[in-house]
Amino acid sequence: GALCGQRCGDGEGALSLELRGLSFSYLPGTPLAREVLRGIDLEINPGELLCLLGPSGSGKSTLAQIMNGLLAPSEGGVLLDGEPVGAGWLELRELRRKVGLVFQNPERQLFAESVETDIAFGPRQHGLSKEDALARAHEAAGMLGLDFDELRQRSPFSLSFGQRRRVAIAGVLAFDPSYLILDEPAAGLDPAGKRLMLGLISSLRDQGRGLVMITHNLEDAMQLADRVLLLKDGHPVGLGAPEEVLADGALLTQAGYSLPPLLAVLHGLREAGLQVPAFASNPGEAAQAIAQALRDGGGAR
Numbered sequence: 001g002a003l004c005g006q007r008c009g010d011g012e013g014a015l016s017l018e019l020r021g022l023s024f025s026y027l028p029g030t031p032l033a034r035e036v037l038r039g040i041d042l043e044i045n046p047g048e049l050l051c052l053l054g055p056s057g058s059g060k061s062t063l064a065q066i067m068n069g070l071l072a073p074s075e076g077g078v079l080l081d082g083e084p085v086g087a088g089w090l091e092l093r094e095l096r097r098k099v100g101l102v103f104q105n106p107e108r109q110l111f112a113e114s115v116e117t118d119i120a121f122g123p124r125q126h127g128l129s130k131e132d133a134l135a136r137a138h139e140a141a142g143m144l145g146l147d148f149d150e151l152r153q154r155s156p157f158s159l160s161f162g163q164r165r166r167v168a169i170a171g172v173l174a175f176d177p178s179y180l181i182l183d184e185p186a187a188g189l190d191p192a193g194k195r196l197m198l199g200l201i202s203s204l205r206d207q208g209r210g211l212v213m214i215t216h217n218l219e220d221a222m223q224l225a226d227r228v229l230l231l232k233d234g235h236p237v238g239l240g241a242p243e244e245v246l247a248d249g250a251l252l253t254q255a256g257y258s259l260p261p262l263l264a265v266l267h268g269l270r271e272a273g274l275q276v277p278a279f280a281s282n283p284g285e286a287a288q289a290i291a292q293a294l295r296d297g298g299g300a301r
Contacts, residue, residue, distance in 0.1 A: 015046070015080055015081050015098060015178045015179075016043065016044075016045070016046075016079070016080070016081055016082065017043070017044045017067070017078070017079070017080060017099065017178075017179050017210060018042070018043045018044075018078070018079040018082075019040050019041065019042045019043075019063075019066070019067065019076065019077075019078055019079075020041055020076050020077060020079060021039075021040075021041065021075060021076030021077075022037060022039075022040035022041070022042075022063075022066065022073050022075070022076035022077070022078075023035070023037055023038040023039065023040070023073060023074050023075040023076060024036050024037040024038075024059075024062055024063075024066060024071065024073050024074050024234075025074045028074055035234060036059045036062050036234050037059045037062055037063055037066075037073075037234045037235070038234055038235050039235050039236065040063065040076070040235075040236060042229065042236075042239070044179065044210045044212060045210060046178065046208055046209065046210050047205060047206075047208045047209070047210065048205070048210055048211070048226045048227065049201070049202075049205045049211045049212075049213060049224055049225055049226050049227075050210075050211070050212050050213070050225065050226065050227050050228070050229060051212075051213050051214075051215055051220070051221035051224065051225035051227075051228045051229070051242075052064070052212060052213070052214045052215070052229050052231065053215065053216070053218070053221055053228055053229065053230045053231070053255075053257075054230060054231030054232060054255060054256075055216075055232070055255065055256040055257075056216075057233075058231040058232055058233060058234065058255075059231050059233075059234040060183075060214045060231060061104070061183055061214065063231070064101060064181045064183055064212065064214060065101070066078065067099055067101075067179075067181055067212065068095065068096055068099045068100070068101035068181060069085065069092040069093075069095035069096050069099070070096075070101070072087055078095065080095065080098060097126060097175050097177065098177055098178045098179065099177055099178070099179040099180075099181065100172040100173065100175055100177035100179065100180045100181065101172070101181045101183075102168065102169050102172050102180065102181065102182045102183065102185065103183055104183040104184045104187065104214075105187075105188075106165055106168035106169060106172075106185075107156075107161070107164035107165050107167075107168050109168050109171070110156040110157065110164060110167060110168055110171075112156065113155060114152065114153050114154065114155065114156075115141075115146075115148075115151045115152050115153070115154055115155075115156050115159075115167055116134065116137060116148075116152035116153065118156050118167060118168075118171055119136075119137035119140055119141060119167060119170045119171045119174050120133040120134050120136065120137040120174065121171065122171055122172070122174055122175050123136045123137070123174050123175065126175070133174070136174040136176065137170070137174050139174075140170040140171075140173040140174040141166075141167070141170045143170070143173060143200075143203070143204070144166040144167075144169055144170050144173070144200055145166065145196065145200060146163065146166055146167065146170065151163075151167075156168075161188070161189070161193070162189055162190075162193035162196065162197070165185075165189070165197070166197075166200075169182070169185070173204075177209070178209065178210065179209065179210040179211070179212065180204060180209055180210075180211050180212070181211075181212040181213075181214070182201065182211070182212070182213050182214065183214045184214055184215060184216070185197055185201065185213065186198060186215070186217070186220065198220065198223070198224060201213060201224065202224060205226075213225075218246055218252075218257060218260045219260055219262070221242060221246060222242050222246055222260060222262070222263075222279075222280075222281050222282070223281050223282050225242050226241070227239065227240060227241060227242075228240065228241070228242050228245045228246060230245055230251065230252075230255050231255070232254060232255040232256065237251060237254055237255050238251045238255070242279070242281065243278070243279035246260065246263065246279070247259075247263055247267075247278040247279040249267065262280060262282075262283060262286055263278070263279060263280075265286070266278060266279070266280060266286060266289075269290065269293075274290070274293050274294075275293045275296065276289050276290055276293045277289055
């Protein structure tokens with residue numbers, strides 16, 4: 001479809017997105033200077049979901065805004081396909097088209113009289129014909145499980161909370177970004193809405209897009225992430241697969257977290273002598289591992 005291009009599939013022809021030697025300070029060179037990020041080196045891959053974790057004030061949202069070109073780093077830079085992104089208006093506009101950013105509470109970004117106008121607004125601003133912009137809007141809505149034909153003439157403000165959020169995300173997706181950054185996309189949703197949202201995020205990743213999800217929720221990261229970046233006071237303290245970072249109790253404590261309850265149970269069973277793994281991405285996987293360990297006769301000694 002129009003929103004797939006070369007990218008969907010095995011990731012060939014996809015852009016690489018890199019952050020090199022990145023630091024950021026507010027009001028640098030003044031007595032009020034405050035360093036928010038330092039020493040960030042990161043490559044995000046097409047078809048990968050990276051979860052950005054860290055306590056409030058650790059720099060997650062600032063890092064997202066640098067990736068998208070809304071903020072300029074104090075040091076280092078952003079590279080697209082190995083080429084540094086300059087500070088010129090056109091270069092930053094192109095970065096924002098290729099790296100979409102969905103803010104926390106994206107439903108606050110809605111403004112138009114109709115769902116159709118809201119989702120198609122970005123592509124129209126970037127010079128697409130009305131017909132092409134509407135085709136993009138139709139496809140983006142469908143990818144987020146919205147019935148565009150049914151909703152197109154309705155006011156976005158008349159929709160349910162979960163629908164409003166999906167319309168707002170569709171507006172960013174209509175740009176056809178290679179990368180999508182989502183800041184706490186499941187916050188405030190009921191359990192059914194959250195399951196739907198996390199499923200949609202997985203399907204966007206499976207299409208070959210690179211995704212960055214900011215979350216406070218370790219369980220969401222355990223289930224979804226290919227890799228996790230853990231920030232503490234603006235610098236990275238852990239980067240790797242969820243089973244490396246999120247099963248490391250000492251590392252989590254350092255960043256102000258405690259071991260997720262599911263992993264704490266597995267940790268306790270291991271200490272009691274049961275041969276279970278230190279990591280499971282969800283309760284079902286953990287239950288299977290525990291049942292298998294008991295069948296294997298690895299009962300607590």
